[in-house]
Each structure stands twice: as C-alpha cells, then as structure tokens.
Amino acid sequence: MQINQHARLSVAPMMDWTDRHCRYLHRLLSRQTLLYTEMVTAPALVRGGALHLLDHDPVEHPVALQLGGSDPEELAKAARLGAEAGYDEINLNCGCPSDRVQSGTFGAVLMKDPARVADCVAAMCDTVNVEVTVKCRIGVDDQDPEIVLPDFLARSADAGCERVTIHARKAWLQGLSPKENRDIPPLDYDLVHRMKRQFPNLHISINGGIASLAEARKHLDAGLDGVMIGRAAYHQPADILCAADPEIYGIGQATDPPTVVRRMLPYIDAHLTAGGRLHQIARHMLGLFAGRPGARAWRRALSEGAVRDGAGPELVEAALAQVPATVAA
Template sequence: MRLEQNATLSVAPMMDWTDRHCRYLHRQLSRHALLYTEMVTAPALVRGGALHLLDYDPAEHPVALQLGGSDPAELAAAARLGAAAGYDEINLNCGCPSDRVQSGTFGAVLMRNAGLVADCVAAMRAAVGVPVTVKCRIGVDEQDPEHVLPEFLARIVAAGCERVTIHARKAWLQGLSPKENRDIPPLDYDLVMRMKGLFPNLHISINGGVATLDEAARLLDSGLDGVMIGRAAYHQPADILSAADTRIFGKSDPERSAEDAVLAMLPYIEAHLSAGGRLHQVTRHMLGLFAGRPGARAWRRMLSEGAVVDGAGPELVQAALAQVTALAPDRKAV
C-alpha cells in the first residue's frame, strides 16, 4: 500500500501520548493506519544529539516523524536524521499552540509566516527522499482563515508539499491553554472542504473533533482524502482502530480485538522489562482498550494501581484481562 493510502486514516501526533509504546499498541489493532510520533524538535536532534528520540520498533511501520522547528537548514538536517532512521514520512508541525513551542518560534505561530514554512518545506524536501508533509491550523488569533489558509496552502504546495493535515480550528496563541485550543475554537469542516476544491491535487486530511469511525467514514465520503483522529484513538483505541482495516481500507483481514491486542503486547512488554523498562510505561497507553465494556473499570484499576509497583510484569496484565473476559463470555476466549 502506498503511504498516501495509509494516510486515509491516521492517528494524530500527541505530546506525551503517542510515544513508541503507544504506537506499538495501535499497530496491533490496525495494520494499515498511518501512525505519527509525538513532536520532536529539530534543535533537540541536531544541536542536542538526542537521537534516542527517534527510537521506534520496526513493527510500527508505516510511521511518520513529526518535527518542530523554524530554521530551514536545521529542519533539513533533522529530516535527514529521521529518514536515516527509517521513518516513512517527515511532518512539519505548524499547529501546536503551547507557550513552549511559541517561544521556539514554531508550531502554530508559523501560520503567520507562510513564506518561512515554504522555505522549511523546500529545504526538507531537498534533503530527503521520503514525503515531507505539513500539519497546520486554519489560522491563528485575529487571522481570517478564508484568506490566510488558501495562501498558506498555495505557498507550501509550491514548495513541494503534496499532503497536508488541517486541524479545522483556529489556534489562539494568547488567552487559551493548549487543552482549551483543542476544544474552544469552533470547528470549521466546511472551510477544509472548500480547500479541497481549491487544491484538488493536494492530499488533504482533516483533524479535530472526530470521535468515531462512522464520522471518519462520512468525512471521507464527502471528498476528503484522509482523516486524522487524536484523542478518541488514544482513549478508545479498539473502537477506532480494530475495524479500520476493513471499514476504511477495505481489507479482508480479520479484525483484531482488544483481547488480541493485549495478547500481542505481552512479548513486547517482556522485552521492554528485560531492557530495564517499567510496566506502567507501556500499560498507561492500554487503559482505554476496553472502554465501554463490562470489566473496563477493573481493567483500568488493576493496571493503574499495579503497574507502578516494583517488579510488576506481564502477569498483572493477564490478570487484568481475566477480569474483562470473565464478564464477557460471548467474547472470544483468551
């Protein structure tokens, strides 16, 4: 499958959430959805030498590296490091509104400087052979998205960007927290739809507020090329990803249940612990696997309380799973 097809459904890059353990879990549920790293800053890689931030498991493919930065040369160098590490795509963050990101002159503040973003895209494109993409907002602060967004897209397309993900909300750089910026500014799906009409050859994915696979399917049916799901994919990963390969990608592979994912995670957990890791570093991403099902509360409680205890291992995960399966006799036995 070509990467742009994988991008039909993707899981959003989310700081402190979509680390490599989270991505490995998501890959157990969907073979085809495109996964993204949490944002890695170009200075951390190029100046700080923090190459451990590029660690991932080969099973995560297809997986994209999201970079934060605003210096074209530094972003090009970081993109080269990402491509050398084997990432399938390099994505530039033009949407994060946090104060820390603004102080580095990147993230959503870049919506104010389309020319600089175009220079960054061009430099990254010249540096690597993998696709270079952009994730952006519809605008920031007092900007009029109807005017700003078309100009922004035209500039990055001219620089060689062939795929963009648009978070269909403004970002308010002052006065709203990053959390509030994910909820308070109103969604404008219609504007994103109009951008597809203006840029028919640009692969456009929409992000923001999509909570179910049904909603994703409706947006794809409306003519958009892709849907990126964030919080729902994290908090209810099985609800979003288990049926994605059949419903979104049209594959005949059997769906992977939450139980299947837990069993697939056990060898991974063993390897992580053997390498000196802690159980909670993995299981914190698994708490929502059984959301809405009988036994979900017991599953969450056992993992939340037990995984932080010294010496906790896979047997805790198996015991928590037994709490769920005991209450669901109609489900596949595990």
C-alpha cells in the first residue's frame, strides 16, 4: 500500500503525546493508519545534534516525521537526517500557534509567508526521496482564508508538495493559548472541501474536531483524500483505531483492547530492561477502555501504580484483571 493510501486516516502529531511509545501502541491497534511524530525542530537536529529525537521502532511504519523550522537549508539537512533514519514522510509544521514556535518563526506564523514555505518545501524535496508534505491552518489572525489558503496551497504544490493536511480553523497568534486555538476559532470544513475541488490533483486531508470513524467516513465519502484525527485518537484510541483497518481501508479485522494490552507486555518489559519506567508507556494506555465497563478501575490502577518504583508488566496485568471478562475476553 502506498503512503497516500495509508493517509486516508492518520493520527495527528501532538506535542508530549505522540512519542514513540504512543505510536507503538497505536500501531498495534491499527496496522494501516499513518502515524506522526511529535514536532521535532530542525535546529535541534542540525545544530543541537539531538538525533535521539528520531528514535522509533520498525513496527511503527508507516510513520512520518514532522519538522518545525523556517530556514530552507536547515530544513533540508533535517529532512535528510529523517529520511536516513527511515521515516516514510517528512512533514513541515505550518499550523502550531504556540508562543515558543512563533519565536522560532515557524509553525502557524508561516501562513503569513507562503513564499518562504515554498522555498522550504522545494529545498526538502530536492534533498530527500521520501514524500514532503505540509500541515497548515486555513489562515491566521485577520487573514481572509478564502484568499490566503488557495495561494498557500498553490505555492506549496508548485514547490513539489503533493499532500497537505489542513486544520480547518484559523490560528490566532495573539490572545489565544494553544489549547484555545484548538477549540475557539470556528471550524470551516466547507472551505477545505472547496479546496479539494479547486486542487483536484493535490492530496488533501482534513483535521480539526473530528472525533469518530463515522465522521471521518463522511469527509472521505464527500471527496476528501484523508482525515487526520488528534485528541480523540489519543484519549479514546480504541474507538478510533480498533476498527480503522476494516472500516477505512477494507483490510483485515478489528482489533480489541485486551489483546493489544497483552501484546504491549513484551515491549514494556524491554523498555524497563533498558532502564525506562513504566509510566512512560502506561500514560498512553489510560484511555484504552474509555467508555467501556471497567475503564475507571483500569485508569486508576495504571495512573496510580505506574509511577511507583519497580512497577512493571505485572501491574498492567493486574489492571487488566479489573476489566470485566465480557470486555477483556
């Protein structure tokens, strides 16, 4: 399957959430969904030598590296490092509104400089053989999305980008926190659908506020190429990912959370043997039974026990034992 096909459904890059342990878990839930790293800044890789940020397990594929930056030469070098590390895609962040990102002149502020984005995309495309993609907003601050978004997409496409994920909200760079920027600016799904009609050769995924596979299918059925889901995929991963393969890709069978928990145990054991701690993995597993019987007991047992010295796979098994047999069968 080509990566564009995997991109029919993807889990959004989320800072402090979609680390390698989270991605390993998500891959056990769905074999087909495209996964993304947390944003890694190009300066951290190129100037800081923080190559450990590229660590990932081969199981995670297909997996994309999201980069933050605004210097074409530096991004090209970072993209090369990502490609050499084995990532299937390099994605440029043009959507994050945090102050820290703005101070580095990248993220959503790049919506104001589509020419620079095009230069960055072109430099990366010239450097790596894997696909270079962009994740953006519909605009920022007082921009008119009807004007700026088509221009942004056209310039990115001309530079060599063939796939874009659009967060269907504006970002307000002043006055709203990153959390508020995920909720307060109104969603404009219709605009994203119009962009697909205007750019039929551009692979366009939609992101923002989508919380179920049923919603995802509506966007796909309406003509979009892909759907990216963020918080729902993290907080209720089973609801989004367990049935993704048969329902979105028409491949395989649905997975179930108890089986995935048991498949996580060898990974947990290896992490602890290497000097890691249980909570570094268990924190991503708290929502596995969200909305199901036993969810509260499971979450409490993990959240309270995983931080204790010596906590290991046996704690996870004990937490699973508190889930009713009808759920954990």
